[in-house]
Amino acid sequence: MNIDSIKNGVVIDHITAGRGMKLYRLLDLDGLDVPVAIIKNAYSNKKGKKDIIKIDADITVDLDVVGFVDPGATVNIIKDGAVIGKHKITLPQTLKNVIKCKNPRCITTTEQELPHVFRLTDPEHKIYRCVYCDTKSNV
């Protein structure tokens, strides 16, 4: 299967197979009026298979969201058909308005204007907790 190379834009590569759609949703790529390609189960030397997202536009990708979904992914910036930058992805310390607190007793359920903020409390097990009520995120 061939997907054209992009000239100017962003390629999110080495996404763990199966997480591409989640990343697509959390990055709000659905709302973009530019060509976006999701390649599922592409061949990978390292992992066997992987997902790839190609965005054919010069946009800024929220690296915290990428790190949250898959800290093993890479983000390449493409200009004039060449890779001009690679971003190192790590687990973000905080997440703002990426996931929502599901605790019905949390203050965010009644005060709708509050941002949904989670902080990383256990990097080893990738556990985030709501800064307001300490509820664990269900990643």
Next chain:
Amino acid sequence: MSRSVIDIIDLTKEEIDQLIETAEDIIADPEKYAHICAGKKLATMFFEPSTRTRMSFEAAMYELGGYVLSMTDAATSSAAKGESVSDTAKVISCYADIIAMRHPKEGAAYVAAAAASIPVINAGDGGHCHPTQTLADLLTIKREKGRLGNLTVGLCGDLKFGRTVHSLIQALSRYEDIKLVLISPDELKLPEYVYSDVIVKNKMKCTQTSDLLWALPKLDVLYMTRVQKERFFNEEDYVRLKDSYILTPEKLALAKPDTSVLHPLPRVNEISVAIDDDPRACYFKQVKYGKYMRMALILKLLTEDGTIIY
């Protein structure tokens, strides 16, 4: 932004020990502290009913020589008109020097502290945190047992929704050689996250049981809790579990002669009134100690904020 206390972990062990020291000094010489907050105002923002905690804060401020501004009924406050917690906290910051706040939603005090320009003390945010109750518990244990380490502490009743239990375990985890005995029915067991994040992480010795009679002879401290109706979504579950553990004189006879019985109050029927006169019953002293710890905390936060010189 002023220093606020939302969770017991906002205070270091050293700070807690200092607060206990201050509270004990207040008990020994209340006159020394009687005018220390003269002219300063505590605002009590209570968005849900509470008699004892609000009055404890108010009594604490009066005994420090300060004044109290009270918001006692959310139904008649700006909250009923739809004002956000942030806005209410900003407005009250213009009137008072320190806020004590209770709210039914978890995290409300965090939101208020982020918005306020004065210190905020969390006086209970739903089932989440209630740090000044924990301070009261710690002072009671210290006064009764003479130490905060090397103790076997039994926690009995609603360990699932009981926020005072979670905070107390968190606080005790910083002291040496604490053995916990968790006594509850299966439905009200300690949440997994408290168990793994506090007990396991801090390598605390811990036993879980549903048998109060088995546990009683082993305990230096027995911390009873109420099965709280307001924490249940389902009344049937509440009715089924509320009488799970009732402490009677016959059961207390199994305990050591110097076991201290604590309870954050109010009790419903989980401690028989026949125990009230037993010297091991400490729950009314605990109420008084709560006031002294709140005095110590108000003093600390107002001093750090530069509002008073102490």
